[in-house]
Amino acid sequence: MPAARRIPEATVTRLPLYLRVLEEAAAQRTMTVSSEDLAERVGFSAAQIRRDLSCLGSFGIRGVGYEVEYLMLVINRQLGLDGERRVAIVGAGNLGQALARYGGFSARGFRVVAAFDADPAKVGTLLGDTRVSDASGMLEGLRGAGVEIAVITTPAQAAQRVVDVAVQAGVGSILNFAPTSVAVPEGVALRQVDLGIELQILSFYRHRVGDPAGV
Amino acid sequence: MPAARRIPEATVTRLPLYLRVLEEAAAQRTMTVSSEDLAERVGFSAAQIRRDLSCLGSFGIRGVGYEVEYLMLVINRQLGLDGERRVAIVGAGNLGQALARYGGFSARGFRVVAAFDADPAKVGTLLGDTRVSDASGMLEGLRGAGVEIAVITTPAQAAQRVVDVAVQAGVGSILNFAPTSVAVPEGVALRQVDLGIELQILSFYRHRVGDPAGV
DNA sequence: TCCTGTGAACCGCTTCACAGCT
DNA sequence: AGCTGTGAAGCGGTTCACAGGA
Numbered sequence: 516m517p518a519a520r521r522i523p524e525a526t527v528t529r530l531p532l533y534l535r536v537l538e539e540a541a542a543q544r545t546m547t548v549s550s551e552d553l554a555e556r557v558g559f560s561a562a563q564i565r566r567d568l569s570c571l572g573s574f575g576i577r578g579v580g581y582e583v584e585y586l587m588l589v590i591n592r593q594l595g596l597d598g599e600r601r602v603a604i605v606g607a608g609n610l611g612q613a614l615a616r617y618g619g620f621s622a623r624g625f626r627v628v629a630a631f632d633a634d635p636a637k638v639g640t641l642l643g644d645t646r647v648s649d650a651s652g653m654l655e656g657l658r659g660a661g662v663e664i665a666v667i668t669t670p671a672q673a674a675q676r677v678v679d680v681a682v683q684a685g686v687g688s689i690l691n692f693a694p695t696s697v698a699v700p701e702g703v704a705l706r707q708v709d710l711g712i713e714l715q716i717l718s719f720y721r722h723r724v725g726d727p728a729g730v
Numbered sequence: 731m732p733a734a735r736r737i738p739e740a741t742v743t744r745l746p747l748y749l750r751v752l753e754e755a756a757a758q759r760t761m762t763v764s765s766e767d768l769a770e771r772v773g774f775s776a777a778q779i780r781r782d783l784s785c786l787g788s789f790g791i792r793g794v795g796y797e798v799e800y801l802m803l804v805i806n807r808q809l810g811l812d813g814e815r816r817v818a819i820v821g822a823g824n825l826g827q828a829l830a831r832y833g834g835f836s837a838r839g840f841r842v843v844a845a846f847d848a849d850p851a852k853v854g855t856l857l858g859d860t861r862v863s864d865a866s867g868m869l870e871g872l873r874g875a876g877v878e879i880a881v882i883t884t885p886a887q888a889a890q891r892v893v894d895v896a897v898q899a900g901v902g903s904i905l906n907f908a909p910t911s912v913a914v915p916e917g918v919a920l921r922q923v924d925l926g927i928e929l930q931i932l933s934f935y936r937h938r939v940g941d942p943a944g945v
Numbered sequence: 946t947c948c949t950g951t952g953a954a955c956c957g958c959t960t961c962a963c964a965g966c967t
Numbered sequence: 968a969g970c971t972g973t974g975a976a977g978c979g980g981t982t983c984a985c986a987g988g989a
Contacts, residue, residue, distance in 0.1 A: 522934075525958060531930040535909070549970065558911055561970095562960055569972055577966045578969045595933045602929070609828035616824060619909050619926030625933075664932060688932040694750070694834050696773055704935040706928050711834030713921050714817070715746040717879060717903040718810045718840075719737075720919035740980060764948065776948095777982055784950055792988045793947045 522593070526567045530590050532557050533564070537587045549580035599624045601661050603686075605677050606668035607632040607640065607647045610692055614666060615643030629660040633673065653677070657684035664688040671695035737808070741782045745805050747772050748779070752802045764795035814839045816876050818901075820892050821883035822847040822855065822862045825907055829881060830858030844875040848888065868892070872899035879903040886910035 536556040540548055550568070554561040568575065571589050575581045591597050602625050604611045614620070615627055630642040633650040640647050648656050657665065657680070665681040667674055667689065674693035681689060688704040691697050694712075699705045751771040755763055765776040765783070772779070783790065786804050790796045806812050817840050819826045829835070830842055845857040848865040855862050863871055872880065872895070880896040882889055882904065889908035896904060903919040906912050909927075914920045 523958070527934050528927075528931055530934070531924070531927040532911070534930070535927075536911075551970085556911070558913070560960070562962095563958095565971060566959075566973080573972065575971050577971045579967075580970070593934065594930050595936055596930060600929075600933055600936075609824050609831060613824035613828055614925060617925060619924075620929065623926065623930060625929055663936060664929065666929075688936050690928055690932055696747070696751075696771070698773070704932050706932055708923065708925070708928055709746070709834075710829060710832060710923070711838065712743075712746040712750075713905055713923055714815075714835065714840055714879065714881075715749070715809050715811065715838060716743055717905055717919050717921055718815055719742050719745070719808065721810055721815075721878060721903050738980070766948085775982070777984095778980095780949060781951080781981075788950065790949050792949045794989070795948070 522570045526570055527594075529557075529559075529563075529567055530594055533567075534587060534590050534594070534596075537583055537590070540583050541587065545583055547576070547580045547582055548586075550575075552580065596623050599626050600663050601626055601628045602664045602666060603627070603629040603631065603657055603660065603662040603681075604642060604645075604666045604668060605631045605650070605653070605681075606670075606673075606693075607634075607637045607642045608668060611642055611666075611668040614668065615645065625664070629656050629662055631656065633669075650677075653680050654684050657681060657686055662686050664690065666690045666692070667697075668692045737785045741785055742809075744772075744774075744778075744782055745809055748782070749802060749805050749809075749811075752798055752805070755798050756802065760798055762791070762795045762797055763801075765790075767795065811838050814841050815878055816841055816843045817879045817881060818842070818844040818846065818872055818875065818877040818896075819857060819860075819881045819883060820846045820865070820868070820896075821885075821888075821908075822849075822852045822857045823883060826857055826881075826883040829883065830860065840879070844871050844877055846871065848884075865892075868895050869899050872896060872901055877901050879905065881905045881907070882912075883907045 533553065536553060550561040550564045553564050571593055574585065574589065604615055604627055607630060627643055627645045630645045630647045631650045631653050632638060632647050637647050638649045663686065665686045667677050669677055671693050674691060674695050675697050678689055678697045678699060682699060682703055689699055691705065691707045694709050696707065748768065751768060765779045768779050769776040786808055789800065789804065819830055819842055822845060842858055842860045845860045845862045846865045846868050847853060847862050852862050853864045878901065880901045882892050884892055886908050889906060889910050890912045893904055893912045893914060897914060897918055904914055906920065906922045909924050911922065
């Protein structure tokens with residue numbers, strides 16, 4: 516009986532990676548993988564992986580490893596990927612397009628059921644295969660479509676307003692790509708990704724030469 | 731004399747956020763900010779911020795706070811944003827477009843000096859305002875343009891090949907958006923962002939109801 | 946008085962090392 | 968023999984709490 520422990524945040528962020536390599540393994544008709552195999556594919560230690568997986572229960576086979584199919588099932592269920600998630604994309608720019616067309620979404624059960632933009636020129640066009648609606652109808656639109664996750668790809672100055680409307684519409688999870696920090700009330704899940712910040716972090720690690728700069 | 735200490739990785743990832751809110755503050759003609767002010771804007775604790783900034787030297791004014799302009803200068807220099815960084819984008823799809831047009835890049839001194847795609851239909855088109863070249867000329871192209879950072883927005887199966895060529899061309903930093911883990915040799919900086927994984931993490935935190943699922 | 950800079954305590958995550966199961 | 972699952976140790980980062988400067 517898999518004793519489901521509390522799952523540390525750090526572990527949660529790694530589970531999707533395991534899922535990705537497990538799919539690769541399954542595609543190669545691999546039946547079982549050891550923590551060592553997984554370690555090689557994802558790039559961190561075998562101990563780390565055993566510790567992570569032990570949080571989900573204890574279903575590895577000693578002397579053998581983990582059953583690929585079963586492990587995928589367990590991780591999928593833990594992440595809540597066993598059903599469908601209703602997603603809205605707000606902001607029909609290039610990033611919104613990129614996300615709407617990204618195959619990895621639908622493959623994981625994320626369905627884009629609504630799209631919004633404030634620009635009249637974009638309203639009525641297709642984002643992936645979802646028709647873009649006017650942002651003025653967002654509150655009702657999000658409610659009506661039963662959206663659980665809102666993905667924000669608007670300019671920075673619109674982001675907080677969009678978040679507020681989404682929360683009001685009962686959206687429980689927000690993924691913010693706008694280059695500004697937004698606030699959500701207690702109980703709403705939030706993740707923020709800033710593409711510009713990633714480059715800045717890289718920029719730091721670039722000039723690792725001992726540079727004892729003064730003031 | 732600001733004693734420049736070693737900067738923890740966690741701190742580095744926060745510096746760009748400080749920069750962002752400092753710019754907002756500067757736009758509002760704010761001359762100084764306290765760690766408390768900053769904490770409110772970025773959303774973590776004042777102690778955290780003081781600790782982070784103390785790594786860059788000690789130039790806060792007790793009883794007052796930090797000078798906005800000077801703090802920006804210090805952080806910019808630490809991140810290596812005081813000069814220009816030559817960037818290439820590989821993969822001219824929607825995500826590549828989104829990045830090329832993203833204002834936050836040029837504002838921070840990141841210049842897109844080359845773009846590549848394997849699709850003949852894309853070659854010759856514009857990515858932002860950079861002409862897309864054929865991927866077959868990537869090695870020479872990257873070298874010739876003196877690219878320091880390669881941003882990868884190709885499909886997963888092309889990513890590792892692109893990384894290998896980039897490294898061979900002397901590119902020191904890689905930002906990978908392709909949904910697969912790539913490997914780089916020692917000494918090359920690497921960051922990976924998977925848009926799909928962010929959604930999966932959110933999905934986990936969504937169903938926080940006590941769900942004692944069995945096997 | 947007010948806020949910085951920082952030792953010290955604390956906390957969560959990672960790694961080690963090995964007992965125990967197959 | 969081989970690999971999992973996990974106590975225990977180790978490590979990095981965060982928070983506390985306060986000494987000390989403006």
